[in-house]
Each structure stands twice: as C-alpha cells, then as structure tokens.
Amino acid sequence: MLGCTPFPYDDADVDSIVTYARKLEGTRLRDYVDRNAIANPRRQRGVVGNLIERYYFLYKPNNDKRPDFPKVGLELKVTPMKLVRKNEYVAKERLVITDINYYGVIAETYETSHFFEKASSILLAVYLWEPEVDPLDYVFKLVEHWHIPPEDAPQLKADWETVVAKVKDGHAEDISSRDTLYLEACTKASDSSVRTGQPRSDVLAKPRAWALKKSYMTIVENKFLENMETIRRRPSERDLDLLSLVQERFQPYLGKTEAELAAVFGYVHAGRRLPKDLCALITKRILGVDEKSKITEFEKAGIKPKTIRVKKNGVPKESVSFPAFDYVKLAKTPFEDSDFYGYLQQRYLFVIYCKDAVGEKYRLSKVLFWQMPESDYGEAKRCYEEMQKHVIEGHAEQSVSKKRNRCCHTRPHSSQKEKPVLTPQGDLVGKKCFWLNNDYIASEIAKASK
DNA sequence: GCATGATCATGC
C-alpha cells in the first residue's frame, strides 16, 4: 500500500500518518538529517518544524492555505516545551493556528470558521527545548493527534466570539490577548509597525493570528501527567463558558458562613482548628474536583483562586501578597522584564467572603474573575521603581509604603528567625515582597459589581 | 483603625 505514495506513510490515511509520526517520540532531528545537508543551520523561528517536514515527513514545507496533509485535512504543528523546575514542563510558546482575516472572519460563525477548521485535526509534535543545545539535538517528547476537547469547546467559542465582536464593532485595533482565556488573537511578530485594514472602520489595526495560549498548551501537553482534573459538566452545563460555569456552581453556597461550608464538606474536626487553606479546598470541592488535584480549566487559563475577606466597610481585611523578591535582581531588572510584572498579569478567581451587617461572620458572597487593568500598570511601575531606587541607593530595608501608591506597596515577608538575603552592596536584609493594596482591591471589586 | 511588621501552615 505504501508503494502508492512517495512517502514512508500513506498520505491518504490519518492513522498511517499518526503511526509513522509517533515514531518521532524519543528521537532527535539529527537521527534523520545530515548536518551537512542543511545550508543554514542557525537557530531560527520554525527551523525544527521545517526540517521535520522536509527530512522526516519528506514533503516540501508549503506556505499556502492548504493543510500540511491535504488529503486528510491534517495540520502538523511542531512546538517546544521547556523544563522550568524538576519534573515541571511548560509550553515554551503559544500555538499559532492560523492568520485572522478581518474581512473574512465577520462572515463566519465559530463552527464554520477558519480557526475551527484548522484546529479540528492537529498532529502535535512536542520537543524539549533546551538552552545552548543545537536544534538538531532537541528530543521529541510527545506526538499526539489532537482535537478540540468537547469540554473546552464552549470557552474556545466564547473567546473566538469575543475577538470577532470587536472586529464587527469596527474596533479591531483594540483587540488584546487579555480579552480571552484559552484562545487569543496574538500579534504577528515580524514587524510591530505593520498595520492592516478592517471592514467596519478606517482605523488601521495590527495583523493578528489565532493562537492557543501558552498556559493552555502547557496543560494540553501535560495531559498525560496526573494530578490534573477537569470539572465534570452536567448536561445542562455543557455550553457554559468558564465564568458562567463557576458562578453557577457557587450559586447554591452563596450566603453560607465559612463554618457552614467547612461542615458541609467535612473539614470540621473536634479539637482541631480549620485548615488555613480552607477556601482553596472549598473552591475545589464546590467545583467537584479532588482537593489534591489542580483544576485543568484554571491551569489552562492561568487562573489562581484567591480568598478575599471583606470587612463591613467593604475593604478587604488583608492586602494580597506576591512571592518575595531578590534585591540584586530587582536592582538590575527593568519593570517590564521583572517577575513582578509577570505576577500582575496573573488572572485571579476572587472568592469573596463578606462580613454581614449584623453578625460577626464572614459569608461567601460572590466569585469574580479579576486581572489588573492595563491602565494601572503605570502606577505599579512607579512602586517598583521606587523600591528599586531604595535598593540601588543602599536602603533595601526601606519599604514603599501603602500611602505612597494607589495600587501596591512593599513589606517584609519573612520572620526574624529566617535568614536575611543579600543586597547589591553585599548587606544582609530581611526578605520583602510586593503587595496589592487592600483598598485598591476594594475599588476593583466595586468596579466589577457595577 | 490602619499601616506595617511578623509569623503560621502547607506542600514540595
């Protein structure tokens, strides 16, 4: 049968292609490619994918709109993962699916869309990227025939529609990756000054492409790993996007006190106080996920659950802390490259408990997805740079007080017993971290509730 | 009562 094709697989048979592709697992490009045959063996974008097409699947990379395996509508995607710590792999990049044509997309529905067609059948080949390693020596970790999982379809559709709605409103120039959870409209990297037309406005917009987010791809690629659980949807919930699903699940528990919730889920034990991470536990239980598991949907969208206890006056009892920072690193890292900047882009599920007007008890009052508005990054940057200035001037022990900044401050994050850490001047100072001001959080919660 | 400092609890 293989004799019918010029390939080492039957290009009219998906199974044959996938079976052949799987043999990549555990091997390297070097196993198929003669180094001398490669004219320009530089590290460059897409080089691994191109070489695989040419030297493993034995076809010429095409740039036209047809699928890579046109007879069966199968799209090949070759993409890197990297190791961030022991046993923890993350996607190194988003997975770009296809360009967005602003003129075409407004005539599509999600189900008839170009994106849907391209994403419906993907041959995913994942290799392990390593610094300082020749691309020919990257090892392929995983080859999968991937389809859109049914449980992700509602969220992907919601994301797709969010982006397309902006094009329909004549605001393609306002599209941002921040608008969506799993699927994003990412800018095309080549030249950031390029602009293109859009159908319902004369304003030029950046050209963009549909891409599955990095956080999403991390989960797709880790799916063979354990301790990750998907929220099991009831039939009536099948078409809900993530926020609606979460809100629906929390609905029956709103108004209950922490003690009541703890009792419902069996966390009350004589002579023992309630666990400190009760909220995180309860969130998982309300969503029907084992307490030891991570929630697949939250990981895909990079969402962290966070308890917020709100006092009678509407202000959270505590500010929200981030991990401690390194003085030496802080001194030499610009805000835009900092860990802090990364944390600010974190998306949260705020699980909000309010103290009721009469009693003294906190009651579960609402859940809310939150992300810092971009318009506040400038204020956060001011805080960062003020702390940076203290460190550079040899006053690492000095914090940026809450009164000096609308959004954030710095504070110690260690006990006296814990050992101090080095500053650029070689002094030893107790660890500190950035915090989001509780009154800032209060105003953000109020904004979202309007 | 708030801002800031200090410490606890848990998981790896």
Place this chain on the structure above:
DNA sequence: GCATGATCATGC
C-alpha cells in the same frame, strides 16, 4: 528547609 500564601500582632 524553603517558597508561598494566609493571617495575626502591634504600635502609632
């Protein structure tokens, strides 16, 4: 034993 998230404690 440390990193991280959550919360308590105290001094103005």
